[in-house]
Amino acid sequence: QVQLVESGGGVVQPGRSLRLSCAASGFTFSNYGMHWVRQAPGKGLEWVAVISYDGSNKYYADSVKGRFTISRDNSKNTLYLQMNTLRGEDTAVYYCAKDSSSSVDYYYGMGVWGQGTTVTVSS
């Protein structure tokens, strides 16, 4: 079955960096776009970024553009989120998700989600 397992979360000071990983299994990872979505404590869902099936196209929410970088290694079936210059408002559970369609550079939504990893930005 499709499985996504995030890791790399933790407590980090403002201004520092953190890299999240998402290990995928149960499907042909290299065929699908992949997303990061976050949820601040007690708040709703916020889309963060999406990457195309081959890593050639990347798109970001305005709130993280220039600070976060999404990437993938299809040989390792792994998705990444490099988070730099972290702020308190980046505190959230971060979910990776598989896009619901395998269309080339066209995205429909988050068909399958991981369990999430928690990032806390605090001094």
Added chain:
Amino acid sequence: DIQMTQSPSSLSASVGDRVTITCQASQDISNYLNWYQQKPGKAPKFLIYDASNLETGVPSRFSGSGSGTHFTFTISSLQPEDIATYYCQHYDNLPPRFTFGPGTKVDIK
């Protein structure tokens, strides 16, 4: 930017009741609208795509309708396992951007 709103923000209903949630877009989004269910402490689950299409394996008591700016999500007969927060989401591909509504929390009365 397109804004998504949902109403009500929360509701309480009895087992077996029909439950309806509305989602409104700030401008015409055609049918580029998905619905998700998030149970307490769990990751969201994809329920409905393109406003009215049920994802494989989702119980038929869930349904969606609408187009343009006004959308509806319905649970025809509320079950205890449906306790969750439900989110609508608009997707756009020019450029890719995904906007969630604020969510509707559903409880059992």
